[in-house]
Amino acid sequence: MKKPDLKKLKEVDFKKAARDFVYGKPHGERRLGDLYIPKTGLYKHREWRGIKDTMYYFNNIWLYNYGMIVRDLMVYGGGPKGAIQFLKGTWRYRWMGQTYLTVMHWFDRCLEGMRGEALQASAWHFRGITSACLYQITGWFNRDANIGGDPALRAKTLGTDETVWGGIIYPYMDQGAMYLPTQMIPYFVTCHCNNHTVLNYIDAVQAYGLPGDPCPMCQAEAGLYIADDIPDSYVAMVTTNEACDSSVGTSIIQDWMMNKPLFAMPQVMQFDDDSVLENCAKEIEMAWRFTEEQLGVEFHWDELVKHIKLQNQQNQFEREKWDVAANTHSYPINGVAQALYRIFYSQYGERPFWHDVDKKVRKIMEKCVNEDINTFPMTRHRVIAWSCAPLYYSAWCTWAYNCWGLNTIINMDSLMFDLDIRTDTYENCLLDIAKYHEWAPMRRMAVGGLQHIFELWENMEKFNCDMVMMYDQLQCKGMQGVVGLFEDEFRARNIHAIWMPHALPDKRTVPRSQIRQIINDYMFTVMGEEPLDPSLLDFDDSDSW
Amino acid sequence: MFGKKKKTSIITKVIGTAVGVYAGLFCVFYFDLDGKLLYYVVEPFMKKHFDNMERRDPHTVPYDLIDTEYMQKK
Numbered sequence A: 001m002k003k004p005d006l007k008k009l010k011e012v013d014f015k016k017a018a019r020d021f022v023y024g025k026p027h028g029e030r031r032l033g034d035l036y037i038p039k040t041g042l043y044k045h046r047e048w049r050g051i052k053d054t055m056y057y058f059n060n061i062w063l064y065n066y067g068m069i070v071r072d073l074m075v076y077g078g079g080p081k082g083a084i085q086f087l088k089g090t091w092r093y094r095w096m097g098q099t100y101l102t103v104m105h106w107f108d109r110c111l112e113g114m115r116g117e118a119l120q121a122s123a124w125h126f127r128g129i130t131s132a133c134l135y136q137i138t139g140w141f142n143r144d145a146n147i148g149g150d151p152a153l154r155a156k157t158l159g160t161d162e163t164v165w166g167g168i169i170y171p172y173m174d175q176g177a178m179y180l181p182t183q184m185i186p187y188f189v190t191c192h193c194n195n196h197t198v199l200n201y202i203d204a205v206q207a208y209g210l211p212g213d214p215c216p217m218c219q220a221e222a223g224l225y226i227a228d229d230i231p232d233s234y235v236a237m238v239t240t241n242e243a244c245d246s247s248v249g250t251s252i253i254q255d256w257m258m259n260k261p262l263f264a265m266p267q268v269m270q271f272d273d274d275s276v277l278e279n280c281a282k283e284i285e286m287a288w289r290f291t292e293e294q295l296g297v298e299f300h301w302d303e304l305v306k307h308i309k310l311q312n313q314q315n316q317f318e319r320e321k322w323d324v325a326a327n328t329h330s331y332p333i334n335g336v337a338q339a340l341y342r343i344f345y346s347q348y349g350e351r352p353f354w355h356d357v358d359k360k361v362r363k364i365m366e367k368c369v370n371e372d373i374n375t376f377p378m379t380r381h382r383v384i385a386w387s388c389a390p391l392y393y394s395a396w397c398t399w400a401y402n403c404w405g406l407n408t409i410i411n412m413d414s415l416m417f418d419l420d421i422r423t424d425t426y427e428n429c430l431l432d433i434a435k436y437h438e439w440a441p442m443r444r445m446a447v448g449g450l451q452h453i454f455e456l457w458e459n460m461e462k463f464n465c466d467m468v469m470m471y472d473q474l475q476c477k478g479m480q481g482v483v484g485l486f487e488d489e490f491r492a493r494n495i496h497a498i499w500m501p502h503a504l505p506d507k508r509t510v511p512r513s514q515i516r517q518i519i520n521d522y523m524f525t526v527m528g529e530e531p532l533d534p535s536l537l538d539f540d541d542s543d544s545w
Numbered sequence B: 001m002f003g004k005k006k007k008t009s010i011i012t013k014v015i016g017t018a019v020g021v022y023a024g025l026f027c028v029f030y031f032d033l034d035g036k037l038l039y040y041v042v043e044p045f046m047k048k049h050f051d052n053m054e055r056r057d058p059h060t061v062p063y064d065l066i067d068t069e070y071m072q073k074k
Helices: A006-011 A014-023 A049-075 A080-092 A096-113 A114-142 A166-175 A184-193 A198-207 A218-227 A246-260 A274-295 A301-327 A335-348 A354-372 A397-402 A428-438 A458-460 A483-493 A512-526 B006-031 B033-051 B069-073
Strands: A157-160 A176-180 A236-239 A261-263 A381-386 A404-409 A467-473 A496-500
Touching: A006 A458, A006 B069, A014 A049, A014 A166, A049 A080, A049 A467, A049 B006, A080 A096, A096 A114, A096 A184, A096 A261, A096 A397, A096 B033, A114 A184, A114 A354, A157 A166, A157 A218, A157 A274, A166 A274, A166 A301, A166 A335, A176 A274, A184 A198, A184 A218, A184 A335, A218 A246, A236 A246, A236 A274, A246 A261, A261 A274, A274 A354, A274 A428, A301 A335, A301 A354, A301 A404, A335 A381, A335 A397, A354 A467, A381 A397, A381 A458, A397 A404, A404 A467, A404 A483, A428 A496, A483 A496, B006 B033
Parallel strands: A157 A176, A157 A236, A236 A261, A381 A404, A381 A467, A467 A496
Antiparallel strands: none
8 A cells, every 4th residue: 555645744734625625615726627527528526615505506406406307397297197208208309318418517517616695596597497498398298299299288389489479378378378489498408508419400401401601590490390300299380580581591491391380470670660569569469360270269368467467577576686786796696597597588488487486586686685795706807798699608607707707797688678568458568569579589689770789888887897798600690790890889988898709509610618718818918817717728628518 | 013123223224325325416416427427328329319210301391381261361
């Protein structure tokens, strides 16, 4: 047996080691990059965050969420039958069987380095997202004709573009009607959770003859249908032109491959013109009539009002969160949790699981404010992230905080749906619903007119941010058109902005390591700063989820 | 039903098993064994399965439109 090196043992500061064990290492000493197994993104071991936070992560996040996944499957799936449908779906669809099983690593990536209330509140957001995903996954599989799903459930189900707001189904929810956004679970969330899968769909549609330069998001969405990897779970489809004409191309392929009754619900691009609002409202009414005809349901005004009021409550809480984020150092939600949770619930629509999460988060946030807790104590710069984010690297904000102290306070997509829908009269309600639709993701600011994409400046001031992370979606023709204008404004306003090139779901175009390198270069050369955790500057996660 | 000694022994065994399971789960968590199993075993297996799955040829899908009564009215 090798003798212990007494000299080395003497050098160990046992007091400090004990303190690190109990409380976790201070930020500058963590060396989180050393935990990775090269290429894979797996951990040699998960981070030791001190006794309290490690046990919180183990019990209240890792164990709890694995348990709640099983619980959700049983509850949403309707018992053992639903569990069998889930297994069949896992075996049939790549986006499920190869992707979502890795969900807890998604938590890990997004919560790295978090401590205390920031860890807790951010994790609750992911719990909400996971629950919403399982609600939809069981919805897909219980109805799916490809795996023996229930035709009676299918007959009450409307498929939609994911940019059709889920509120379209509110008037019919008491009659068992369900809304399934056709891209949200099979495509959008997969990219965040495990970005290996989506590449199959991009390649499938290009192999079919589509050129490689359209928006890769729309390519992947269409590829799901070309690759025959979409459940047959709905009786009719409502599509929209949101966010752009590439999305219309997706709808054409979806319609072709599924061959279901389809209603196209166009929404205007230049939504400032109020004269077109009534036209949008009429389109929504026609979509309702289509739904009633296809699903055999009736319009229930009271049901619509009930859900809109609950949705307005969610929006009002969101504003309270923004207020805390903008004006205090006690906002307990990290950049990626804030962004994904907000876009998911505001697009999918009101459901009970969001309210459960909001209650927990409110409690944590109030504690932070009352006790003046600095939730992100190593913040050097308050960052606003603008334009559309890289889906395969939504956890970049967690990395940027750990490595450089760049704290992402708010992002563009979170600000889109800031509208309380009126319920005093049918007419007012309908006009507000039309407005809400016009403000769809990637439309409200990104391609809704120059004055809207330039809302960056007022939001930068409102949220007290001193730096911009400017997303540069290389295949978005709309946003590519304003790069030069932004460059001019950044210079004129003397704003620190880092351009982050990416191709939404496709990590092959701009790898994550390149994104990190761009930020590193800016921080070293322009800002003249040193990293908080040098081990995170450069590491190989090229094959990671 | 059980003697005091037997009862104590059962309780000790139950607690011991629970502690053992808990400690085992903590090891799975801490050493990222769930991630390693999924990455090195489950995902490659599922990938192979999906790569070999027979799929519908999209070229065989006719380009017909369903013209419902509703769309005709529109």
